[in-house]
Amino acid sequence: MIRYLKRGKDVQVRADDDAKVRATVETIIKDIEQRGDEAVRQYSRQFDNWDPADFRLSQAEIEAARKSLSAREIEDIAFAQKQVRNFAQIQRDSMQDVEVETYPGVVLGHKHIPVNAVGCYIPGGKYPLLASAHMSVLTAKVAGVPRIVSTAPPYQGQPHPAIVTAMSMAGADDILVLGGVQAVVAMAVGTPSLAPVDMLVGPGNMFVAEAKRQLYGRVGIDLFAGPTETLVIADDSVDGEMCAVDLLGQAEHGPTSPSILLTTSEKLAHDTMAEIERQLKILPTAGIAAQSWAAYGEVIVCDTDEEMLQKADEIASEHVQVMTRDPDYFLANMTNYGALFLGPRTNVSFGDKVIGTNHTLPTNKNARYTGGLWVGKFLKTCTYQRVLTDEASATMGAYCSRLCHMENFAGHGEQANLRVRRYGTRAEVPWYQPVPFEA
Numbered sequence: 001m002i003r004y005l006k007r008g009k010d011v012q013v014r015a016d017d018d019a020k021v022r023a024t025v026e027t028i029i030k031d032i033e034q035r036g037d038e039a040v041r042q043y044s045r046q047f048d049n050w051d052p053a054d055f056r057l058s059q060a061e062i063e064a065a066r067k068s069l070s071a072r073e074i075e076d077i078a079f080a081q082k083q084v085r086n087f088a089q090i091q092r093d094s095m096q097d098v099e100v101e102t103y104p105g106v107v108l109g110h111k112h113i114p115v116n117a118v119g120c121y122i123p124g125g126k127y128p129l130l131a132s133a134h135m136s137v138l139t140a141k142v143a144g145v146p147r148i149v150s151t152a153p154p155y156q157g158q159p160h161p162a163i164v165t166a167m168s169m170a171g172a173d174d175i176l177v178l179g180g181v182q183a184v185v186a187m188a189v190g191t192p193s194l195a196p197v198d199m200l201v202g203p204g205n206m207f208v209a210e211a212k213r214q215l216y217g218r219v220g221i222d223l224f225a226g227p228t229e230t231l232v233i234a235d236d237s238v239d240g241e242m243c244a245v246d247l248l249g250q251a252e253h254g255p256t257s258p259s260i261l262l263t264t265s266e267k268l269a270h271d272t273m274a275e276i277e278r279q280l281k282i283l284p285t286a287g288i289a290a291q292s293w294a295a296y297g298e299v300i301v302c303d304t305d306e307e308m309l310q311k312a313d314e315i316a317s318e319h320v321q322v323m324t325r326d327p328d329y330f331l332a333n334m335t336n337y338g339a340l341f342l343g344p345r346t347n348v349s350f351g352d353k354v355i356g357t358n359h360t361l362p363t364n365k366n367a368r369y370t371g372g373l374w375v376g377k378f379l380k381t382c383t384y385q386r387v388l389t390d391e392a393s394a395t396m397g398a399y400c401s402r403l404c405h406m407e408n409f410a411g412h413g414e415q416a417n418l419r420v421r422r423y424g425t426r427a428e429v430p431w432y433q434p435v436p437f438e439a
C-alpha cells in the first residue's frame with residue numbers, strides 16, 4: 001500500500017502556474033519578433049538590469065575573465081570538462097554509420113550529420129551554473145557542431161568569470177551575456193550582429209524552458225529541461241541524514257523544484273523529515289530550499305521495492321537516486337527517469353558537476369519519452385539510398401507502382417512506372433500495368 005506522509009502542491013495549482021508562464025513567454029516572444037533588438041534590450045534591463053553596449057564579449061573580455069580565476073579553479077573546471085568530454089566521446093563512438101545491401105541490388109544507409117549552428121543557454125539567475133557550459137558547449141563540440149553560440153545572464157550585475165571561462169575552455173565560438181527568454185529568442189531569430197542558430201539547447205528556469213518549447217519547430221531544441229527535480233528511493237540500509245542532504249541538495253535549485261523521498265521504511269521517512277527541518281536551520285541556501293520543500297516536497301511510504309518501482313515510473317523524475325540493498329533491481333526495471341544514481345557512494349551533485357554524465361535532463365514527466373542531452377542530440381541521423389542494378393530498379397518500381405495505385409497517387413506511380421519502362425523488361429515484370437502515361 002502506498003501512503004503519503006507529505007504531499008506537494010496539487011496538480012490544478014501547478015497547471016495554473018504553468019499557464020501563467022506560458023502567457024508571459026508568448027507575450028515576450030511576440031514583442032521581440034516585432035521590435036527586434038530594442039525589445040531584447042528592454043527585457044534585459046527589466047529582468048536583469050543589464051544594458052551593455054554589446055551583449056557579445058570581446059576576446060579581451062574573455063581573456064580577462066580567465067585571468068581573474070585562480071590556477072586551482074581553472075584546473076577544477078578542466079577536470080570536470082575532461083570527464084564530460086571523455087564520456088561524450090565514448091557515446092559518439094558508439095553511434096555507427098550504416099550502409100547495407102538490404103535487398104539484392106538495393107543499398108540503404110544512414111549517416112550522422114552535426115547540426116550547423118547551436119545556441120547554448122547556461123543558467124545564471126540564482127547561481128552561476130558554469131557546469132552547464134561543459135554539458136552543452138563541450139558536448140556540441142564533441143558532436144562536431146561547426147558554430148556554437150553560448151549565453152548566460154549577468155550574475156550580480158557582471159559577466160560571471162567562471163562561466164565565461166568554462167564556455168571558452170569548452171570551445172564556444174561566440175559568448176554572450178544575456179539571460180532568460182530574451183537570450184533564447186535572440187539566438188533563435190538572430191540579432192544585427194549575430195546570425196541565427198539552428199537549434200537551442202541547455203537547461204533553465206521555467207521561463208527559459210517554456211521559451212524553448214514555444215520556439216520549437218522554428219528551431220530545434222534538445223528537450224524540455226526546466227526546474228530541477230529529484231527523487232530519492234531508499235530503504236533502511238541508509239539513514240535520514242543522507243536522504244535529507246540529498247533531497248535539500250537539489251531543492252536549493254529553485255522554489256519550484258520538487259524533491260521526493262520514496263521509501264519502504266516508515267522510520268527512515270520520519271527521520272528524514274526531522275533531519276530536513278534541522279538542516280534547513282543551517283543550510284546557507286535554506287531560503288530557497290525551504291520554499292521548494294514546503295510547496296513541492298513529498299514523502300511516500302511503500303511496502304515493497306515493486307511498489308516503489310511502479311510509483312517511481314509514474315513520477316518520471318529528472319534525477320533518481322537509488323539507495324537500497326539492491327539498486328540494480330531499479331536499473332534493470334525502471335523505464336522513466338532522466339538519470340539514475342545507483343548506491344550511496346554517488347549522488348546527483350556528482351552528476352551535476354563532475355562525474356561525466358550530462359546534467360541537462362528531462363523534467364515535468366518528459367522522461368516518459370526522452371533521455372537527457374547527449375552527443376546524439378546534436379547529430380541528425382540522415383538516410384540515403386542507391387539502387388545498383390536494372391533488375392532491382394524494375395522490381396521496386398513494379399511494387400511501388402501498385403502501392404501508389406492503392407493510394408490514388410498517379411504522379412508517384414509514374415515515377416515508379418518510368419523506372420520499370422527504362423530499366424525493366426516486360427517479360428520480367430508481367431504484373432506491370434502501365435496506366436496513364438504509356439506511349
Ligand SMILES: NC(=O)c1ccc[n+]([C@@H]2O[C@H](COP(=O)([O-])OP(=O)(O)OC[C@H]3O[C@@H](n4cnc5c(N)ncnc54)[C@H](O)[C@@H]3O)[C@@H](O)[C@H]2O)c1
Pocket residue numbers: 024047048122123124125126127129153178179180181182203204205206207208224225226227228229253254257318359360361362363
Ligand atoms: N533540467 C535540467 O537539466 C536542469 C539543469 C540545471 C539547472 N536547471 C534549472 O535551471 C534553472 C536556473 O534558473 P535561474 O532562474 O537560476 O536562472 P536562468 O538563467 O534559467 O533564468 C534567469 C533569467 O530568467 C528571467 N526571468 C526571471 N524572472 C522572470 C519573469 N518574471 N518573467 C520573465 N523572465 C524572467 C531573467 O531574464 C533571467 O535572466 C533552475 O530552475 C534549475 O533547476 C535544470
Ligand SMILES: [Zn+2]
Pocket residue numbers: 228249250253348349352
Ligand atoms: Zn542539481
